Amino acid sequence: MYGAIEAGGTKFVCAVADENLKITERISLPTTTPEETLAQVFEFFDRFDLEAIGIGSFGPIDTTIGSPTYGHILSTPKLAWANYDFLGAVKSRYNIPVGWTTDVNGSALGEYGLGAGKGLDSILYLTVGTGIGGGAIIDGKLREGLEMGHILLKKHALDDFSGTCPYHGGCLEGLAAGPAIGERYGIKGAELGPEHEAWDMEAYYLGQALMNYVLTLNPQRIILGGGVMKQSQLFPKVRHELELLMQGYINLPDLNTFVVPPALGDDAGITGALLLAKNSK
Numbered sequence: 519m520y521g522a523i524e525a526g527g528t529k530f531v532c533a534v535a536d537e538n539l540k541i542t543e544r545i546s547l548p549t550t551t552p553e554e555t556l557a558q559v560f561e562f563f564d565r566f567d568l569e570a571i572g573i574g575s576f577g578p579i580d581t582t583i584g585s586p587t588y589g590h591i592l593s594t595p596k597l598a599w600a601n602y603d604f605l606g607a608v609k610s611r612y613n614i615p616v617g618w619t620t621d622v623n624g625s626a627l628g629e630y631g632l633g634a635g636k637g638l639d640s641i642l643y644l645t646v647g648t649g650i651g652g653g654a655i656i657d658g659k660l661r662e663g664l665e666m667g668h669i670l671l672k673k674h675a676l677d678d679f680s681g682t683c684p685y686h687g688g689c690l691e692g693l694a695a696g697p698a699i700g701e702r703y704g705i706k707g708a709e710l711g712p713e714h715e716a717w718d719m720e721a722y723y724l725g726q727a728l729m730n731y732v733l734t735l736n737p738q739r740i741i742l743g744g745g746v747m748k749q750s751q752l753f754p755k756v757r758h759e760l761e762l763l764m765q766g767y768i769n770l771p772d773l774n775t776f777v778v779p780p781a782l783g784d785d786a787g788i789t790g791a792l793l794l795a796k797n798s799k
């Protein structure tokens with residue numbers, strides 16, 4: 519059996535699966551302190567005979583093999599978790615291989631292996647939620663260490679919002695993540711109707727970001743997940759913006775199959791963590 523942890527800033531999802539990665543049991547618990555949360559995680563996993571565990575974690579985390587803080591959560595506004603040796607804690611509890619990557623890379627791995635990227639060599643998974651982050655698998659290899667949410671964009675002519683990013687103000691995340699939409703309009707994105715102008719502005723920014731990713735990473739498919747992308751009217755708008763910006767400079771594939779939602783839905787992350795477990799043996 520394999521174990522998987524999708525460690526988010528708000529909640530942890532733990533699952534166990536059989537050799538075919540079919541999930542047989544799962545739990546969801548709130549993210550409180552490392553001691554409290556991990557105690558519940560261990561209580562769950564202790565009931566199974568696991569061969570390996572995979573972790574996709576909120577961060578920033580250290581994924582540089584050989585680094586003294588490899589496996590740690592680094593600086594985070596969730597202070598109880600700052601500098602916490604998450605991987606070390608799991609490894610010392612279970613003497614089995616433990617795979618370790620970021621939450622968004624976990625989702626990318628899940629979609630690549632068993633979702634919308636199945637059968638392809640190069641994909642990009644972008645999450646548009648509380649933050650914006652990308653996980654890229656290029657020629658079959660996961661690229662660690664990308665921070666694709668903080669790229670700079672051209673501001674929309676009608677946008678007078680300065681952005682939420684504490685580092686850059688109006689980077690992609692600062693202008694287009696869920697909290698930016700909420701602050702710009704003074705109402706949560708989920709409560710704005712599908713016809714609201716917010717979605718045209720959102721697509722304007724996401725289209726620019728995708729143009730940059732297409733030109734630099736050349737993925738065969740781009741999967742857009744996260745809470746904001748639950749607004750499904752965004753998909754045709756983003757495809758349109760991408761096509762408009764590209765101006766035919768390179769031939770884009772059929773956009774309806776190029777820019778897509780996650781096939782695994784909210785299970786992309788936990789599925790990726792299971793694949794990570796299986797591959798870490």
Ligand code: ADP
Pocket residue numbers: 526527528646647648649695696697700706707708709743744745746747748749
């Ligand atoms: P996280 O990024 O924290 O893992 P989510 O991907 O669910 O979690 O993203 C949460 C963000 O997405 C919040 O800013 C929230 O306002 C926004 N969001 C969630 N659901 C929707 C929705 N249906 N429409 C628009 N925005 C949403």
Ligand code: ZN
Pocket residue numbers: 667668683684685686687689690691692
């Ligand atoms: Zn930024």
